[in-house]
Structure formats: C-alpha cells, structure tokens
Amino acid sequence: MTTFEVLITCTEEFMPSMGNPGDAGYDLRSTLDLVLKPGQRSLIPTGVSIALPEGYVGLVHPRSGLAAKHGVTVLNAPGTVDAGYRGEIAVTLINHGDTDFAIAKGDRIAQIVFQKFEVASFVQVSQLPGSMRGAAGFGSTGVK
Numbered sequence: 001m002t003t004f005e006v007l008i009t010c011t012e013e014f015m016p017s018m019g020n021p022g023d024a025g026y027d028l029r030s031t032l033d034l035v036l037k038p039g040q041r042s043l044i045p046t047g048v049s050i051a052l053p054e055g056y057v058g059l060v061h062p063r064s065g066l067a068a069k070h071g072v073t074v075l076n077a078p079g080t081v082d083a084g085y086r087g088e089i090a091v092t093l094i095n096h097g098d099t100d101f102a103i104a105k106g107d108r109i110a111q112i113v114f115q116k117f118e119v120a121s122f123v124q125v126s127q128l129p130g131s132m133r134g135a136a137g138f139g140s141t142g143v144k
Contacts, residue, residue, distance in 0.1 A: 006114070007051040014047035016112060025061060025111030028091060030103050036095035041075050043090045044109055052083040058112045060091055066109070071097030074110050081112065 008015070016026035031047040052058060058081030062073040075092040091110045095101045103109060133140065 002116075004053055004056065004114075006053075008048065009050075010046075010048045013106065016048060025113045027063070027108040028060070028089065028110045028112055030105060030107050030109045032103075033105050034103050036072065036093060036101045036103065038095055038098055038100070041092055041094040043092050044103070046089045046091060046109075048089045049086060050081065050089070051086060052081070052114070054083050055116055056083055057081065057115055057117055058089075059115060060089070060110050060112050063108060063111055070101050071095060072101050078113075079110075 010016075014029050014031065016028055018026055028046040028048060031045045034042060034044070036042055050058065060074055060077070060079035060081065062077050066072040072093055072095050075094040079091065081089055089112070093103075093109060
C-alpha cells in the first residue's frame with residue numbers, strides 16, 4: 001500500500017472518508033436534496049475538487065448497497081477523474097429501481113478509488129501475434 005498526497009478543496013462536511021480502515025474507496029456525498037424517479041438520471045455535485053499527482057487517476061464507483069437495495073448506480077461506472085482535472089467532482093446516478101429514490105444532502109452516493117496507471121507507447125504493426133484465444137469475443141469461453 002502506497003500513501004500519496006491528494007490536494008483537496010471542500011468543506012469538512014463533504015471531505016471524502018473511508019467506511020472502514022483499509023477500505024479502497026472513499027465515500028463521496030451529495031451536496032443537495034433530490035428525488036430520482038425510476039429510469040431517471042441526474043448529475044449530482046459532491047462539493048469536492050482535487051489535484052492528483054501525475055500518474056494517478058481517481059475512479060468513481062457505485063456504492064454496492066445503493067445498487068443492491070435500490071437499483072441506484074453510477075451511470076458511467078467507473079467515472080474517471082484525471083490528474084489534470086480541477087473542477088468539482090460530480091456523479092451521474094441513475095435509478096434502475098421500481099420506486100422513487102430520495103437523496104438528502106450529505107448522503108453517501110458513490111466512492112472514489114485512486115489508482116496508479118502506466119502510459120502506453122503504441123507500436124503500429126501490420127498484423128498482431130497469434131494467441132490461444134485469437135479474435136473470439138463475447139461469450140467465447142463457453143457456458144457450463
């Protein structure tokens with residue numbers, strides 16, 4: 001486990017926090033009250049802006065309890081917060097459930113996980129090397 005600094009602007013009320021020591025995700029909270037009707041999506045502000053070191057990304061994931069219990073999830077999961085982005089983090093939630101879902105200011109709506117990444121150097125070739133899988137795609141590993 002590596003510790004690194006994340007510069008942040010937010011009020012104490014919206015400071016991302018871990019549910020339990022050692023968790024990978026930091027909870028993000030809604031800054032407003034709203035109701036998501038079935039099938040509705042909404043871009044919800046979190047009150048958080050960050051600056052990540054180069055080589056890191058913030059990935060915004062759904063909260064499993066909201067998805068399992070209410071059918072509410074992050075629409076573009078995982079959302080990507082690049083190191084160069086300085087605006088407020090907002091989360092696009094969608095209600096896939098059958099009933100209205102109320103969100104109150106301060107409710108935990110998503111979690112952000114930080115990850116190091118590698119930079120690729122693309123090498124253009126006329127043909128890719130073979131592999132056991134080849135070009136077989138969706139469902140190609142079979143069904144038991």
